[in-house]
Amino acid sequence: MAGSGSGAGEAAAGATRSARDSGPPPGAELELEPTGIAHGGFAVARHEGRVVFIADGIPGEPVRALITESKASFSRAVAIAPLTPSEHRIQHVWPEAGIDRAPELRAGGAEFGHIRLPHQRALKAEVVIDALQRFGGVEGSDLRSLVVAPMPGDDDTSGTRWRTRVTLHIDDEGRIGPYAARSHRVIPVTSLPLAVTELEARAPLDGTLPELSHGGGTVRLGTGTGERRGPGRVDLVASAGDGAHVRVRLERGPKQRPAGVITERARGIDFAVDEDGFWQVHRHAADALAETVADLAGPRLDPEAQHLDLYGGVGLFAATFASLGAPYVETVESAAGATEHARRNLAPWRGPTAVTARVDRYLRDLEGELTAADRTDLAAGTILLDPPRAGAGREIANAIAALRPAQIIYVACDPVALARDVRTLRDDGYVLDEVRALDLFPNTHHVECVARLVREGTA
Numbered sequence: 001m002a003g004s005g006s007g008a009g010e011a012a013a014g015a016t017r018s019a020r021d022s023g024p025p026p027g028a029e030l031e032l033e034p035t036g037i038a039h040g041g042f043a044v045a046r047h048e049g050r051v052v053f054i055a056d057g058i059p060g061e062p063v064r065a066l067i068t069e070s071k072a073s074f075s076r077a078v079a080i081a082p083l084t085p086s087e088h089r090i091q092h093v094w095p096e097a098g099i100d101r102a103p104e105l106r107a108g109g110a111e112f113g114h115i116r117l118p119h120q121r122a123l124k125a126e127v128v129i130d131a132l133q134r135f136g137g138v139e140g141s142d143l144r145s146l147v148v149a150p151m152p153g154d155d156d157t158s159g160t161r162w163r164t165r166v167t168l169h170i171d172d173e174g175r176i177g178p179y180a181a182r183s184h185r186v187i188p189v190t191s192l193p194l195a196v197t198e199l200e201a202r203a204p205l206d207g208t209l210p211e212l213s214h215g216g217g218t219v220r221l222g223t224g225t226g227e228r229r230g231p232g233r234v235d236l237v238a239s240a241g242d243g244a245h246v247r248v249r250l251e252r253g254p255k256q257r258p259a260g261v262i263t264e265r266a267r268g269i270d271f272a273v274d275e276d277g278f279w280q281v282h283r284h285a286a287d288a289l290a291e292t293v294a295d296l297a298g299p300r301l302d303p304e305a306q307h308l309d310l311y312g313g314v315g316l317f318a319a320t321f322a323s324l325g326a327p328y329v330e331t332v333e334s335a336a337g338a339t340e341h342a343r344r345n346l347a348p349w350r351g352p353t354a355v356t357a358r359v360d361r362y363l364r365d366l367e368g369e370l371t372a373a374d375r376t377d378l379a380a381g382t383i384l385l386d387p388p389r390a391g392a393g394r395e396i397a398n399a400i401a402a403l404r405p406a407q408i409i410y411v412a413c414d415p416v417a418l419a420r421d422v423r424t425l426r427d428d429g430y431v432l433d434e435v436r437a438l439d440l441f442p443n444t445h446h447v448e449c450v451a452r453l454v455r456e457g458t459a
């Protein structure tokens with residue numbers, strides 16, 4: 001009996017161990033005390049030795065949290081209620097995303113909206129510094145003093161009314177709204193506080209879709225039986241030049257009119273952009289980024305050298321270089337429509353060129369075609385890159401470094417991707433000379449960085 005008792009004990013111990021190894025089950029509620037912030041905006045706590053990433057938490061604030069997922073080495077949770085509210089906690093700027101709602105009903109896209117703005121920026125700075133240290137291998141006291149700069153007016157509006165691009169989704173049942181946080185479930189809402197007011201005013205938040213022009217006629221998309229509804233999306237765009245635009249795109253049913261061309265503006269320069277093409281989202285982002293690029297690149301921007309603007313969109317940064325008196329700049333972009341606009345947007349200067357190509361192929365082809373004189377011009381020049389969230393990656397970073405430009409200006413919307421590419425560039429003989437961070441996405445966890453790297457020995 002003693003033996004079987006001991007066997008049962010071992011089995012029980014094994015079961016406990018395996019429950020612990022597989023983590024707390026989804027649905028469990030725990031009291032947790034997060035101590036740090038992770039990339040993605042999650043507060044980080046430990047529970048029985050394992051890491052738990054908590055959405056809607058704040059480092060230093062004990063919370064009751066609901067486990068939503070447990071993986072082999074970590075768990076995910078969502079805060080249900082603070083136990084002792086942090087001095088940094090506020091009423092959520094978007095009531096429909098607030099902690100007093102059930103987690104599955106909280107609107108997504110404003111995951112820092114429960115935190116005072118200055119503290120949001122302090123947390124974003126921590127994420128950038130940590131990423132550059134851990135993934136970029138960067139050291140030094142300059143980095144520790146990095147601050148995330150606010151955009152004009154955001155402190156007066158608690159970081160609301162800045163989004164010039166909003167996508168609402170239409171589900172199978174015809175419900176219209178943003179996705180709920182961390183899901184693809186549509187949540188009808190009555191407000192869009194991060195959007196500029198003209199977009200909120202045009203958004204079909206009452207569930208009624210606008211009419212679509214279809215061929216010669218018009219199709220009404222009401223709520224009645226048999227009328228065409230989702231799934232689909234509603235794209236809302238407020239442009240500097242032409243006000244608010246709404247486009248409905250249904251997966252089945254009538255086609256929306258083709259995307260029009262709108263005008264945007266940065267540093268006093270007009271840019272034609274497709275209505276559904278890429279443009280920076282915060283109403284001050286393009287201006288602020290172009291100014292920051294001008295500031296960081298300016299002192300080493302050789303007017304006679306050859307420069308590259310990689311992932312160039314409609315030529316925002318190529319125009320910045322040209323307007324600074326450095327006209328020999330080639331902008332490279334994979335979307336042909338954007339390159340067409342870039343060509344026209346850059347027409348006021350003699351010198352800029354625009355190429356439709358994937359950056360990896362472009363750099364591979366370039367390497368095979370360069371004369372000694374081209375190499376000299378590129379080595380005196382600046383290469384700017386502004387890749388999508390995933391970053392450039394090792395192959396492209398290696399190819400950029402192989403051209404030996406005098407400086408590299410890296411515009412990044414993801415600090416970890418930036419840090420990984422910085423590591424590659426450091427291994428290839430560049431040093432991170434300066435990095436600035438801009439709060440282009442208040443009340444979200446996102447942060448934009450602009451970094452300057454120069455060849456070792458030239459800092």
Ligand SMILES: C[S@@+](CC[C@H](N)C(=O)[O-])C[C@H]1O[C@@H](n2cnc3c(N)ncnc32)[C@H](O)[C@@H]1O
Pocket residue numbers: 278279280311312313314315316317332333334335338357358359360386387388
């Ligand atoms: C973050 S946006 C930057 C656009 C531009 N620099 C701006 O600020 O307006 C990235 C751009 O890269 C383009 N893109 C994405 N992958 C690419 C690739 N592999 N090669 C070239 N362009 C790419 C996208 O179409 C998009 O226009």
